[in-house]
Amino acid sequence: MDFTLSDEDRQLRDTVREFVEEVANPVWQQIEKDDRLPQAVIDRAKELGLFGLTIPPEYGGLGLSVVQKALVHEMLGRGPWGLASYVSVHTGIGCTGINLFGSKEQKERYLPKMASGEWLGCFGLTEPGAGSDAGNLQTRAERDGDQWVINGHKIFITNAPYAHHVLVFARAPKGISAFLVDTDTKGFQIGQVFDTLGHKGSAISELVFEDCRIPASNLVGEEGKGFDIAKRSLSEGRTMLSARSVGAAQKAMELAIEHGESRHTFGKALLDHQALAFRLAQMSARTEASRMLVYRCAWMLDQGSQAIRESSTAKFFCGEGLWQTVDDAIQMLGGYGYISHEYMIERIWRDARVVRVYDGSSEVQQILIAQRLRKGDVETHW
Template structure:
């Protein structure tokens, strides 16, 4: 059993940490208040290889292994959870789906541009009446000659406002299909950014598809193969979101414990108060437990193993840890933890999203329960 990062992973970790501290963290507060993700930040992230993180070198990807990618998302989330989510949706959900299921022509058309950040990807699965139960989606895909006509409404599309390419899931004759739909396709309309509690510099939009025609060659994978593509993307995203939870929890502890050494009450730094020590210690214990679950899930996927249960396990745990830890760290900072001028309020708001984005915790728990009971020959339905 080996718990250490290898030399290359440690080198990447330092590189990601330096970049996040220098080029992301100084802007995180401002872009959150302005509810925007500036092109300049995305362009810097692309130059660092973040937007093609796990894509191969042939398409100018950074060819990171899963553990290094988790380290990257963790470090980005320490500085800005929104950017980690924008990046993970683009890489884990869209670019990797094209790499895994795309034709040579689709890979050639999109992957280089996605690595370079010239095209941002968005994953359009959820609908107004199909959230946790995404498989019940109603968007239609009707074949007309060598084209397909898409009609329906997609909600909660991360990157909707900045995407050049939408991976749209729709019901066709043989089940759920996946289609690559460029943003400028007539019949595709992006609605305004939904106002949200957290992740305010990412954009979440409703996308309307009305008589939206794309060539049949834009279908990703086989007819009826869309659900499998979506599930694999969700598993990758679950591990990435867990890494984001690890990042935000780690930074929350760093920020609040430093504050506790500086804040004087009753003539001593509050770090000397046992209640504060307990908050910080408990937060650290939970976060370290999460750290090894995240790295393990990423490592297992590097071994080519299916990580569906591990992805759900770590995602459900990360959502809980990130919420608990940021909640405790708000308490450590007292009134300043509640103030928007300090970073803890943003971290707390952002961490809350992790129990819903990428599927609610309850559904991930059900997937874990399904596995436990399947081992006892009992089938549990979602």
């Protein structure tokens, strides 16, 4: 088995790592204070092509393999999650539907401007009464001549306040369907913008549709097939979120090592106390195991497998593992770990909490894993 990365992969990973460590991390406190990503950070991400990660080269994107995208997301995970979320919602769940199911006309209209970062995308699935149980969504789309008329309400939609358009899921006569709605369309408006525990800089908000009329040609894929588009979009997203969790866990561990070497108690460095050295070893073992799950899953996706159980396993294990590792790191920092806006570990803790909740919570992942196991998908053959 060969785990070697190509020179190109290594260069990609190192470039994004340098961007995160030298451009984004130095301004993390400013991002927290303003709840806004500095334009210089967004511009640098655009220069690096990060807004076109998932978009094919013919539409101006980087056209990366899934393994390469995972490398990028692992590095983004080392930085402020508002930035990671801004980029990954746009390039992931914001793009996949158009990439895989969009018409030629939709691809030509949206993808080049999304790849350059000129147009920001978002993904509107969750509703006040339909989160984990997204299939119960109540937003409606009725056909009226050569238009669709959308009515309903979405909630917690990342990037929406800054977005040019949303891929929205609504119940049409033939079932749940996906539609592209430009945010300047009459009848569409942004509702409440929420203040969140972490993820500063990437706003989440409500979307309100009141007799919002869009051209019939804005239906993405076939009418009634929208839920498949949503599931497909979320499935690759899970692997990317797992990669981001690995990056954050690695960063938390490095902060713990730095503090554990320099801080002394009872006449020796913290890490000279065996109990704390053991804790560090556990952080490392968990993070390494998580990383292996991510890259095996990414590799399987590159081979054309849907990796359904594997991506849920990665999301569940990496999300829970990150939470434990950040908590261990805070424990290593003692009181310093609990100080707001001064030590990065506290920000990582706030950012990391949500990974167990969104894109399919840890409970939902366990339900999916158990369902697959009961259908006979009990072992990964690769």
